[in-house]
Amino acid sequence: MKRVNRASPNEIRLLIRRGGWDRPTAGLAMGYAQANLVILPERYAFDFLLFCQRNPKPCPLLEVLEPGKYRTQFLALDADIRTDIPRYHLYRKGKLEVTVKEIKNLWRADFVTFLLGCSFSFEEALLRSRIPVRHLEENKNVPMYITNIPCKPAGIFHGPMVVSMRPISPEKVSRAVQITSRYTSVHGAPIHIGDPSAIGIRNLGRPDFGDRVKIKKGEVPVFWACGVTPQAVVMKAKPDFCITHAPGHMFISDILNEELANL
């Protein structure tokens, strides 16, 4: 295997396209933004686009393609949405049917592709400012929780916000807010700091998705809106058909995280 860690986004997408990489993309193409994928038939597209417009923190749109289009224009110039993601999940009426490595044969002229920002981008920024990210230290998935905060509904799409949690030491919480505030297109500033019960989370030790992580004495739980929200909302709406990336198996873009930052 080639030194995939050092490869460019385009080289990695080519490797994935040729079937040479079907594992998670965390740690690949460091510095470049990775994106969540949602593909929906056209009749759901306006509602979902509206849902994202109304809920930009959990659903930060990086790029939306016109019906039938599978080539990105903004995030990458030489990408094919049908082949360049390591693993896809296919859902029928909200139920996971199968996991596949490409969707060329399934492609339809009415498919609308949505690419959404991912927290990998701001975690890199936190690390650069020496703010430790616990689940990375522990080599785990970030812990995620279903809250009692309702998203703003749009058409058939509605549901609670899902958040990710990172324990931060008290003197670094301000800095963590400042840093992530710059990245509005990848979830932005925290939506809640402190008391988990205030947003309907009973037990930090039992996340709804991902892994539990150690919270050291005095550390503050800091909650960010999470990209699992749009997927949960889509599953709940039970569209006839939907394709997403498999968790952790993201689209790798040519856009630097720094290019996504506000200021």
Add this chain to the structure above:
Amino acid sequence: MKRVNRASPNEIRLLIRRGGWDRPTAGLAMGYAQANLVILPERYAFDFLLFCQRNPKPCPLLEVLEPGKYRTQFLALDADIRTDIPRYHLYRKGKLEVTVKEIKNLWRADFVTFLLGCSFSFEEALLRSRIPVRHLEENKNVPMYITNIPCKPAGIFHGPMVVSMRPISPEKVSRAVQITSRYTSVHGAPIHIGDPSAIGIRNLGRPDFGDRVKIKKGEVPVFWACGVTPQAVVMKAKPDFCITHAPGHMFISDILNEELANL
């Protein structure tokens, strides 16, 4: 006439609803955000929403309503889009047909309402930081120019970006950038600073829309993406039917400009 200058957004909307105010809204409800209006039949709505998503600087969406809905949920709790704007423009196939004071009788179940941010919000912030705004000093409309910068097309919508220009003294240009950077939902930071010819503007003394303003010796022309862009793009696409606000006759929201700021 009541002291309309001191009235709350809701009081002013009521006054407009009852036919008691059909003039421009500049200077009313100071501190509160005003919004541009575009209403399109549903079959154009996905394309236009996508156009706004791809061109957030000229087309900063503040709120989009579902088909047939005429009550805002976010910008105001007690507003009626059909009556609460002082003057509406009705277009058929891209041509202005008539100006009216309400659209209750014209309303259709397939109308989708888009409300977009307006530069009034950031001008207030500039003034608060003692950065003079020339067209306000001269009691004129801001000068606007059609540039050679193409917007990113979406479906049937495409066209050049329209910009507004404010001359700023050199030592205040940085501060003007910093201040307006906070307001991404009302056009955000300038898109160009200096040489007008680089963006296809031949003569600052002859704006395409609005009024010419004095540029004092040494002042730098600073260009912001302008809310006339989406209107120009819609007119060019010639939809069967379209309703907008009449220029300067905006929707007055309950949201403070400061609530729209990033940081």
